[in-house]
Amino acid sequence: MIVVMESGATQAHVDHVIKMIQSMGLRTHPIVGTDRTVIAAIGDKRQVDKSAIEQAPFVEQIVPILAPYKRASKEVQATPSRITVAPAGFAFGGTRVGVIAGPCSVEDRLALLEVAAAVKEAGAIGLRGGAFKPRTDPYSFRGLGEAGLQILAEARERTGLSICTEVMSVTEVDLVARYADILQIGARNMHNFNLLVAVARAGKPVMLKRGWSATFDEFLLAAEYMMNEGNQQIILCERGIRTHETYVRNTLPLAIVPAVKKKSHLPIVIDPSHGTGHAYMVPSMCRAAVAAGADGLLIEVHPDPEHALTDGAQSLTPETFAATMREVSRVAEAVGRSV
Numbered sequence: 001m002i003v004v005m006e007s008g009a010t011q012a013h014v015d016h017v018i019k020m021i022q023s024m025g026l027r028t029h030p031i032v033g034t035d036r037t038v039i040a041a042i043g044d045k046r047q048v049d050k051s052a053i054e055q056a057p058f059v060e061q062i063v064p065i066l067a068p069y070k071r072a073s074k075e076v077q078a079t080p081s082r083i084t085v086a087p088a089g090f091a092f093g094g095t096r097v098g099v100i101a102g103p104c105s106v107e108d109r110l111a112l113l114e115v116a117a118a119v120k121e122a123g124a125i126g127l128r129g130g131a132f133k134p135r136t137d138p139y140s141f142r143g144l145g146e147a148g149l150q151i152l153a154e155a156r157e158r159t160g161l162s163i164c165t166e167v168m169s170v171t172e173v174d175l176v177a178r179y180a181d182i183l184q185i186g187a188r189n190m191h192n193f194n195l196l197v198a199v200a201r202a203g204k205p206v207m208l209k210r211g212w213s214a215t216f217d218e219f220l221l222a223a224e225y226m227m228n229e230g231n232q233q234i235i236l237c238e239r240g241i242r243t244h245e246t247y248v249r250n251t252l253p254l255a256i257v258p259a260v261k262k263k264s265h266l267p268i269v270i271d272p273s274h275g276t277g278h279a280y281m282v283p284s285m286c287r288a289a290v291a292a293g294a295d296g297l298l299i300e301v302h303p304d305p306e307h308a309l310t311d312g313a314q315s316l317t318p319e320t321f322a323a324t325m326r327e328v329s330r331v332a333e334a335v336g337r338s339v
């Protein structure tokens with residue numbers, strides 16, 4: 001619920017109400033506006049004596065937070081969150097569109113360093129690449145593990161790009177967090193609540209991918225799990241959902257961009273690589289995502305897609321990536337943004 005204070009309330013009145021709410025076992029999140037302060041009260045409502053709060057001095061009214069997610073909701077925070085990633089210093093959620101690009105998985109040191117330099121040159125702010133790969137088929141390439149993380153760290157040293165890489169299990173959070181700047185939760189793990197909690201506690205920005213069968217509310221509730229652990233740095237990522245269609249690997253619902261903007265203050269990034277499964281579709285979906293207002297793009301780029309160990313069919317070459325960046329720049333400019 002949200003407790004709206006009257007405009008004449010002093011800090012002492014606000015503190016009194018905060019104490020009262022906390023004594024009922026709820027956590028508080030005060031939001032100081034120009035005219036008045038509102039206090040979001042979050043937690044188990046069963047012990048709450050609403051009428052006692054209503055009677056406290058300078059309380060104007062109590063309104064319920066309607067969305068099932070609270071901290072992720074626009075009802076609690078109206079202004080967009082800006083999530084800054086190191087070492088690039090880029091903030092997701094502002095006027096600039098952030099592009100994170102790189103191979104599906106880290107395969108080879110020289111190839112990764114080459115692709116990192118190329119995506120940096122083309123304007124990316126981050127480098128992606130999985131060292132721990134969630135694979136449907138256990139006999140396929142499952143990543144280089146820590147050796148892959150070391151290669152990513154070397155690429156960061158050389159380029160200044162922020163490293164975005166997946167963490168698949170609770171036992172690997174500390175290891176991956178030592179190397180990564182953005183911890184990726186893969187689509188298959190969006191419902192892995194113990195992992196969400198452990199990753200949130202690492203305190204780094206998180207790229208949270210939507211599960212392919214998750215609803216919009218379930219997606220935001222997964223973000224809520226992490227925000228409830230005190231990590232507000234959640235970047236949402238749409239990577240396509242499973243439908244009856246076969247001409248695409250996944251169906252990419254770009255309508256999620258205006259939906260997120262209406263319901264949440266968190267930034268939303270689009271992954272058109274997994275969202276289509278076909279490299280030839282990726283440039284147009286990048287343009288469409290930026291036109292729709294996406295805060296960023298997550299794009300698979302490989303120096304030799306034909307021989308990629310994972311997801312070659314949906315990977316751009318460094319050349320097509322550079323051309324796509326130029327097109328995306330023009331679209332961004334047309335809608336008052338930049339890349």
Ligand code: PEP
Pocket residue numbers: 104105130134185186187188209239274
């Ligand atoms: C990936 O980013 O390479 C990946 C495995 O994505 P997803 O979890 O969306 O399938």
Ligand code: MN
Pocket residue numbers: 104105274300310311
């Ligand atoms: Mn992939």
